[in-house]
Amino acid sequence: MPELDKIIHSPARLKIMAALMALGPSDQLDFSTLGTTLGLTDGNLGAHLQTLEEAGYIKIEKTFVARKPRTFVRTTTRGRARFEEHVEALREICKV
Amino acid sequence: MPELDKIIHSPARLKIMAALMALGPSDQLDFSTLGTTLGLTDGNLGAHLQTLEEAGYIKIEKTFVARKPRTFVRTTTRGRARFEEHVEALREICKV
Numbered sequence: 450m451p452e453l454d455k456i457i458h459s460p461a462r463l464k465i466m467a468a469l470m471a472l473g474p475s476d477q478l479d480f481s482t483l484g485t486t487l488g489l490t491d492g493n494l495g496a497h498l499q500t501l502e503e504a505g506y507i508k509i510e511k512t513f514v515a516r517k518p519r520t521f522v523r524t525t526t527r528g529r530a531r532f533e534e535h536v537e538a539l540r541e542i543c544k545v
Numbered sequence: 546m547p548e549l550d551k552i553i554h555s556p557a558r559l560k561i562m563a564a565l566m567a568l569g570p571s572d573q574l575d576f577s578t579l580g581t582t583l584g585l586t587d588g589n590l591g592a593h594l595q596t597l598e599e600a601g602y603i604k605i606e607k608t609f610v611a612r613k614p615r616t617f618v619r620t621t622t623r624g625r626a627r628f629e630e631h632v633e634a635l636r637e638i639c640k641v
Contacts, residue, residue, distance in 0.1 A: 450560050450563075450564075450582075450583060453556045453559075455556070458554070458556060460549045460551070460554060463549075463638060463639070464546050464638055467546075467638045467639055467640070468546075471640070486546075487546060536639045539635055539639065542559060542560055542563045543559070543563055543632045543635065544563070544566075544567070
């Protein structure tokens with residue numbers, strides 16, 4: 450059976466990646482929208498995003514919008530490729 | 546986003562359930578075939594099977610074949626239903 454990517458497979462990270470994959474390759478989502486969409490606390494979301502960034506699957510950008518700090522997240526080329534491989538592996542395992 | 550069943554979602558248990566789901570509802574697979582197919586050690590496979598049995602998703606039967614102890618595993622109705630719900634949730638999350 451094909452291998453599953455342990456970094457992507459965790460339920461929260463699978464959902465984060467899926468939410469980001471729904472955007473265009475260069476589009477980004479802001480931290481609070483992502484947290485609200487997925488029902489994750491800031492601390493939990495932050496930890497999972499850090500894991501994904503360390504793996505090179507996403508890019509986190511901190512910036513200021515109207516003088517307020519905002520955090521934006523987007524997938525990397527590597528992250529999109531790994532997510533697609535992961536979904537392909539799930540498909541093969543589950544025969545979906 | 547839909548919830549994922551944490552018991553089924555673990556990579557090893559997802560593969561175990563998928564392998565058992567490939568059989569008919571009342572068919573069973575023997576422990577060593579399952580371990581070889583999935584590349585799991587006896588200890589690892591045994592631990593995951595116990596978790597699945599405690600959740601009521603599989604049934605483990607120990608018996609003797611030609612005087613040798615053999616362990617057989619099959620899904621329960623509940624296990625099959627939960628696996629199908631899980632795959633549906635994965636489908637919805639990953640848009641596959």
